[in-house]
Amino acid sequence: MTSTPYLRNLIIETPSKPGNFAKVAYAIGKLEGDIGDIQTIKVGTLSTIRDVSVQCNDAEQLDKIVEAINAIGDGIQVQAISDDVLRAHEGGKIHMKGKVEIRSLGDLRRVYTPGVANVCKVIEKDPQQAQFFTGISNTVAIVTDGTAILGLGNIGPVAGMPVMEGKAVLFDQFAGISGIPILLDTSDPDQVVETVKHIHQGFGGILLEDIGSPHCFEIEERLKAELNIPVMHDDQHGTAVVALASTLSACRQAGVKLGDSVVGQIGLGAAGLAISRMMMAYGVKKMQGIDMNEQALERLLQYGGTTAESLEEIMATSDIVIATTGVQGLIKPEMVRPGQIILALSNPHAEIQPEAALEAGAAFAADGRLVNNVLGFPGIFRGALNAKTTKITYDMLIAAALAILDSTKHGDLVPHPLDPNVHQNVADAVEKAANLSSL
Ligand SMILES: NC(=O)c1ccc[n+]([C@@H]2O[C@H](COP(=O)([O-])OP(=O)(O)OC[C@H]3O[C@@H](n4cnc5c(N)ncnc54)[C@H](O)[C@@H]3O)[C@@H](O)[C@H]2O)c1
Ligand SMILES: O=C(O)C[C@H](O)C(=O)O
Numbered sequence: 001m002t003s004t005p006y007l008r009n010l011i012i013e014t015p016s017k018p019g020n021f022a023k024v025a026y027a028i029g030k031l032e033g034d035i036g037d038i039q040t041i042k043v044g045t046l047s048t049i050r051d052v053s054v055q056c057n058d059a060e061q062l063d064k065i066v067e068a069i070n071a072i073g074d075g076i077q078v079q080a081i082s083d084d085v086l087r088a089h090e091g092g093k094i095h096m097k098g099k100v101e102i103r104s105l106g107d108l109r110r111v112y113t114p115g116v117a118n119v120c121k122v123i124e125k126d127p128q129q130a131q132f133f134t135g136i137s138n139t140v141a142i143v144t145d146g147t148a149i150l151g152l153g154n155i156g157p158v159a160g161m162p163v164m165e166g167k168a169v170l171f172d173q174f175a176g177i178s179g180i181p182i183l184l185d186t187s188d189p190d191q192v193v194e195t196v197k198h199i200h201q202g203f204g205g206i207l208l209e210d211i212g213s214p215h216c217f218e219i220e221e222r223l224k225a226e227l228n229i230p231v232m233h234d235d236q237h238g239t240a241v242v243a244l245a246s247t248l249s250a251c252r253q254a255g256v257k258l259g260d261s262v263v264g265q266i267g268l269g270a271a272g273l274a275i276s277r278m279m280m281a282y283g284v285k286k287m288q289g290i291d292m293n294e295q296a297l298e299r300l301l302q303y304g305g306t307t308a309e310s311l312e313e314i315m316a317t318s319d320i321v322i323a324t325t326g327v328q329g330l331i332k333p334e335m336v337r338p339g340q341i342i343l344a345l346s347n348p349h350a351e352i353q354p355e356a357a358l359e360a361g362a363a364f365a366a367d368g369r370l371v372n373n374v375l376g377f378p379g380i381f382r383g384a385l386n387a388k389t390t391k392i393t394y395d396m397l398i399a400a401a402l403a404i405l406d407s408t409k410h411g412d413l414v415p416h417p418l419d420p421n422v423h424q425n426v427a428d429a430v431e432k433a434a435n436l437s438s439l
């Protein structure tokens with residue numbers, strides 16, 4: 001059972017004297033709170049007030065942290081507790097905004113009626129003109145049925161909206177793309193495909209998001225076959241791209257070849273099966289997987305992978321382990337083999353904390369916050385839209401993975417998602433690969 005991270009902001013007052021905040025940080029760290037942003041709100045001659053974001057597992061842990069800070073003494077105290085995450089979501093995170101301003105009647109007539117009618121007629125005569133005179137070719141639908149929202153499960157599309165709005169913000173910020181969430185109240189593949197087909201003309205691409213397995217496979221395949229715009233299921237291919245980039249990066253640093261490594265995939269749903277397929281497409285000879293669902297195992301076998309008997313067997317026999325089960329804490333530290341590369345990618349909580357895996361002897365370990373499909377999907381769609389391609393191919397996905405690898409600084413596993421170069425590099429590589437495959 002996964003639980004949501006408990007993220008709160010503590011407004012902390014300390015007498016303005018060097019060393020006081022260090023005492024606060026120590027108290028938080030000692031109780032295993034994870035300090036995020038620290039903002040100084042007020043610096044006075046007598047006291048300083050800071051807004052400190054702290055991630056805990058639950059309210060009980062936070063209470064203990066607050067108690068510990070207040071017990072430091074010397075005038076140090078927690079003044080208030082706020083929830084920065086909820087605050088950031090008030091009113092939603094996105095807003096459709098006009099690109100042109102209407103200040104005069106002339107503007108109104110040009111931008112809207114009667115001027116707009118001429119543009120409609122131009123497009124009616126030559127539908128291709130919509131590429132130039134509308135925003136369609138720069139707009140991507142973010143489509144979910146709410147059945148696999150992060151690792152939270154089937155919580156429904158409305159509860160999943162904050163994730164979809166988040167993806168829209170990332171599209172905008174990292175790739176200049178308008179992302180429009182589309183919430184479907186059906187997960188029946190026929191109905192999903194039919195609905196997306198009926199609305200697709202308003203979009204330059206379709207990003208399928210947090211649609212659970214196995215119906216995600218059929219939905220994606222059918223939409224790819226039936227639509228003439230790029231369609232990609234992020235949890236499958238966006239994740240596979242980033243998983244390939246990070247395993248290549250770890251192998252490069254460890255001086256081993258990915259193709260010669262034994263890769264073990266735990267959880268063969270949307271993300272896990274796509275990662276396994278990507279690894280095999282890249283040349284991994286021994287790709288083994290485990291899932292509690294028989295059909296998921298069958299699917300891996302069909303694609304040429306092998307299955308293991310148990311989680312313990314995967315952990316004992318794999319050089320690289322990737323987990324996408326949505327199950328927090330599934331991998332126990334005692335299962336870790338020294339020198340292993342472990343990517344525990346479930347959000348919001350990993351199968352094993354990277355620190356615990358490293359302590360248990362792993363050579364590299366990362367979770368889904370670091371190895372996240374945010375490194376892939378914005379640039380993949382930017383490149384596909386720039387190339388005006390109708391399909392996102394395997395060549396384009398591998399080009400994206402290699403661009404992420406090339407953008408990784410020495411010593412890092414993957415680039416920082418706020419590094420604008422990575423998204424630009426992915427877009428350029430994908431556009432180039434799309435143009436090559438259309439030759
Ligand atoms: N880091 C990223 O970029 C990223 C991207 C996509 C998905 N994810 C994470 O991966 C997880 C799964 O997402 P998904 O879209 O693949 O969901 P999914 O529902 O399609 O797949 C989950 C799979 O895990 C299997 N599973 C569950 N418990 C298991 C267990 N104890 N042992 C073995 N198998 C088990 C299920 O049978 C299922 O096949 C989520 O937590 C999601 O947040 C992370
Ligand atoms: O949304 C994310 O952070 C990554 C991924 O798409 C997921 O479903 O976990």
Ligand SMILES: [Mg+2]
Binds near residue numbers: 150209210234
């Ligand atoms: Mg997702």
